[in-house]
Amino acid sequence: DTEVTQTPKHLVMGMTNKKSLKCEQHMGHRAMYWYKQKAKKPPELMFVYSYEKLSINESVPSRFSPECPNSSLLNLHLHALQPEDSALYLCASSQAGTGSSYEQYFGPGTRLTVT
Amino acid sequence: GESVGLHLPTLSVQEGDNSIINCAYSNSASDYFIWYKQESGKGPQFIIDIRSNMDKRQGQRVTVLLNKTVKHLSLQIAATQPGDSAVYFCAESGDFGNEKLTFGTGTRLTIIP
Numbered sequence: 103d104t105e106v107t108q109t110p111k112h113l114v115m116g117m118t119n120k121k122s123l124k125c126e127q128h129m130g131h132r133a134m135y136w137y138k139q140k141a142k143k144p145p146e147l148m149f150v151y152s153y154e155k156l157s158i159n160e161s162v163p164s165r166f167s168p169e170c171p172n173s174s175l176l177n178l179h180l181h182a183l184q185p186e187d188s189a190l191y192l193c194a195s196s197q198a199g200t201g202s203s204y205e206q207y208f209g210p211g212t213r214l215t216v217t
Numbered sequence: 218g219e220s221v222g223l224h225l226p227t228l229s230v231q232e233g234d235n236s237i238i239n240c241a242y243s244n245s246a247s248d249y250f251i252w253y254k255q256e257s258g259k260g261p262q263f264i265i266d267i268r269s270n271m272d273k274r275q276g277q278r279v280t281v282l283l284n285k286t287v288k289h290l291s292l293q294i295a296a297t298q299p300g301d302s303a304v305y306f307c308a309e310s311g312d313f314g315n316e317k318l319t320f321g322t323g324t325r326l327t328i329i330p
Contacts, residue, residue: 142323143323158317210260
């Protein structure tokens with residue numbers, strides 16, 4: 103199984119709402135990632151979890167709050183977002199560990215619209 | 218600063234011909250490079266990767282070439298098919314063991330029937 107799943111596929115939320123994006127993988131990967139992708143742009147890294155611990159935060163505003171409950175799950179909690187946060191949010195996973203880099207497998211993304 | 222760039226933003230190729238997509242990088246310490254394909258409405262799909270101790274790697278209908286002297290990466294797709302139409306991104310990992318990938322700007326490949 104080389105699949106990363108993400109729910110929901112689409113999400114529309116107001117600026118005062120609280121919502122969560124979910125990501126799951128069963129490849130035994132111990133590194134998981136959140137990316138943000140605007141239209142016609144490359145993915146931009148937001149967060150990296152390695153062995154369930156936050157290892158990279160790319161200076162993301164606190165209205166985005168990641169969580170890694172276990173090695174298979176990754177959440178992104180959203181609160182008080184702005185319209186400019188509308189984008190495709192991609193989750194990815196890979197092997198983890200020191201001494202090498204590995205291919206990241208991406209999910210289909212959640213298309214988020216903030217109204 | 219580090220950057221990963223593509224020479225051409227769009228590329229149109231006749232079906233059955235070979236495609237070459239180029240990518241330049243600026244970090245000489247880059248150790249690991251990946252090509253991804255992204256179709257409309259989908260997440261990036263891994264195509265092929267290469268490490269800095271290699272200069273060529275082949276997959277099914279795809280070949281990646283790495284020229285460290287000029288910091289250049291290319292993806293060759295043989296006998297292109299309509300299903301190859303997509304945006305192609307190169308990405309690099311700057312340091313050995315670094316989990317952070319930096320993506321290039323992308324090239325849109327269109328296959329002409």
